[in-house]
Amino acid sequence: MAETLKDQHENHESYSVSPETAQETHEKAPQRHKSEHKHNLEEDIEQIRHNAEKAAIESDKTRAEAKQQDETHAPKDSFVNKELKEMAYTRTMNRVRQQLSPVGRKFSRLVHQPVINSVSEGVSKTVGRTSGLFGGGLVALLGTSVYYWISKHYGYDYNFLIYLMLLAGGFVVGWLIELLWNISRRGHHHQ
Numbered sequence: 001m002a003e004t005l006k007d008q009h010e011n012h013e014s015y016s017v018s019p020e021t022a023q024e025t026h027e028k029a030p031q032r033h034k035s036e037h038k039h040n041l042e043e044d045i046e047q048i049r050h051n052a053e054k055a056a057i058e059s060d061k062t063r064a065e066a067k068q069q070d071e072t073h074a075p076k077d078s079f080v081n082k083e084l085k086e087m088a089y090t091r092t093m094n095r096v097r098q099q100l101s102p103v104g105r106k107f108s109r110l111v112h113q114p115v116i117n118s119v120s121e122g123v124s125k126t127v128g129r130t131s132g133l134f135g136g137g138l139v140a141l142l143g144t145s146v147y148y149w150i151s152k153h154y155g156y157d158y159n160f161l162i163y164l165m166l167l168a169g170g171f172v173v174g175w176l177i178e179l180l181w182n183i184s185r186r187g188h189h190h191q
Helices: 002-014 019-073 082-097 102-111 114-125 130-154 161-190
Strands: none
Touching: 082 102, 102 114, 130 161
């Protein structure tokens, strides 16, 4: 143990520093620390820059591959034609009919025959307008109620033709109201 202490003392003496050198070393230590820190930061920045460039290259490759896959899997330009529409309509009708009762299926097949369907569409755009039906029903109800009360109160015979005339008149009035409503809405949209 004595030898170890002697060796340490000798080593200490050989590394002894003068007070001026110690002062100079003490003053340069923060600068040396700053330069080492700056050097480490520059190395870190270079490493980050290298990693970012590498990630950007990989991202570009991935984006190019995704775009190429999108183009290969993209549907070709196809146009919807009458045949395609009929196929979609038939499939939809079959799917819906499977959920109906047997009587409902037969009625659906009858109603959706091309002839009956075209007549129904035509009627719904002309005679079967909801505004006309509502107007006709309302005028016929109120008109025949008043006419019935007058005929009972004053002793007249009830004429059934009046009901049909009130129904037709109310139908026309309902159409006219709808027509005026649509014209006024179009006028507001253009302004």
